[in-house]
Amino acid sequence: MSKVIFITGISSGFGKHTASLLAEKGHKVYGTTRKEIEHDPRVNxxxxxxxxxxxxxxxxxxxxxxxxxxxxxINNAGMHTGGAIEVAPYDDIRSQIDTNLMGAIHTIRAVLPAMRKQGEGTIINISSIGGLMGLPFQAFYSASKFAIEGLSEALRIELKQFKIRVVVVNPGDFHTHNTINRKNVYIRDNNNAYEEQFKKSLTIIEKDENGGWPPEILARKISRIVESKNPCNRYVVASFEQKLAVVLKYILPGSWFAKILEDHYGIKS
Ligand SMILES: NC(=O)c1ccc[n+]([C@@H]2O[C@H](COP(=O)([O-])OP(=O)(O)OC[C@H]3O[C@@H](n4cnc5c(N)ncnc54)[C@H](OP(=O)(O)O)[C@@H]3O)[C@@H](O)[C@H]2O)c1
Incomplete structure (x- = not known):
């Protein structure tokens, strides 16, 4: 059955491919962008x-x-700030939280009166593997996605009585504009204490993302979620290693798991 779908951030990446695929499948898709883009004519x-x-x-x-x-x-719009917690400018921190968290809160609150009246609906929040573990030098991104996790968990319970589902999607590394759009800050007010380590870790982060899966894979997953009669609460869409990391985070002592992240991101002790 054709559904009316509202998805944010369709200028590139997941949003672009998801909007196109859902429109191709016959759904009425409304996608948002901040700038003029060449878009699939089937998407509004x-x-x-x-x-x-x-x-x-x-x-x-x-x-x-x-x-x-x-x-x-589908709350997909998002941005990424990279840098050490001590040196990231407040404007970038606010922008990170305003976009990834407040942006989702804005759309959820705006759509809920209609969904409650309908007596059904599905809210899909795009979180991240970074919403399940604190990623070094991507702390504010992780914080925004951890917040999406908490928001979604609470929202799911509040909305059960109205038959509105809340689904969280946690993508791992994908090759999208996220990498080139990331705002990296490593020196502020002559404080370059983190520069060397940040640059080293960033090389690893970018290598992971550039070698990541194409966004079409996530679009197909979201499309299956949209068409599922009974979707799960969470979908981790990631490589075997990243899925394993999610499991290890919950079963290993915290210090062991931190060591795994330190090794992966080349953090010197
Ligand atoms: N790629 C990955 O590896 C990965 C992994 C986990 C989670 N994610 C999440 O997946 C979602 C999509 O990211 P992507 O990888 O597809 O990156 P992307 O290609 O950079 O797409 C991000 C989209 O969000 C839009 N956006 C950013 N700030 C916005 C704002 N203030 N208002 C409205 N739209 C805004 C962008 O629009 P503009 O063109 O106007 O900037 C763009 O359409 C994000 O929530 C991201 O955090 C990505």
Whole structure:
């Protein structure tokens, strides 16, 4: 059955491929972007910065006026700040949280009155493996995704009575614009104490991402979630090693798991 789907951040990466695939499958897809893009003509494009609450409310209202319902909300828009906690500028930290966390909160709150009235709906929040473990030099990104985890867990329980499902997707490393779009900061106010280590770790982070899976794989997974009658609460979409890391995080003593991350990211002791 054709669904009305609202997905944020379709200018590139997961959003672009997911929006196209869902439209190809016959769903009515409304996708948001902040800039002029060449887009799949089957996707209805809306201009939106998810940090702008009034704009989010107008966008959702526009879709509801046209379609009368929104069956699926996919919170995909996101950005990535790289750098040590001590030197990242506050503006970048705020922007990280405003986009990845507040952006999702804005769309969720805007869509909920309609979904409650419908008596059904699905909210898919794109988190990350970085939402399940604190990644060095990507702390604010991890913090924003950990927040998505907590938000989704609580939301799922609150929405059960309204038959609205909350699904979290945790992608591992994928090759998207995320890597070139990441804002990296390693020196601030002449503090370059982290520069050498950050650059070393960043090389590993970028190698992992550039060697990651293509976004089409995640798009196919999201499409299956959208079409599933009974989706799971969580989908970790990642390599065997990354899935193993998620399991190890929960079974190993904290210091052992930290050592695994330190070794992986080339952190000197
Ligand atoms: N790639 C990975 O390895 C990976 C792994 C785990 C999780 N993720 C998550 O997956 C999601 C999609 O990322 P991606 O990998 O596909 O990266 P991407 O290619 O950089 O796409 C990110 C999308 O988010 C949009 N966006 C950023 N800030 C926005 C804002 N303030 N308002 C509205 N849209 C905004 C971007 O639009 P503009 O073009 O306007 O900037 C772009 O369309 C993100 O939530 C990311 O954290 C990615």
């Amino acid at each position: 494009v809306l201009y939106l910065d998810v940090t702008d609450l009034p704009a989010v409310e107008i966008c959702i209202k526009t879709v509801l006026e046209k379609e009368g319902r929104i069956d699926v909300l």
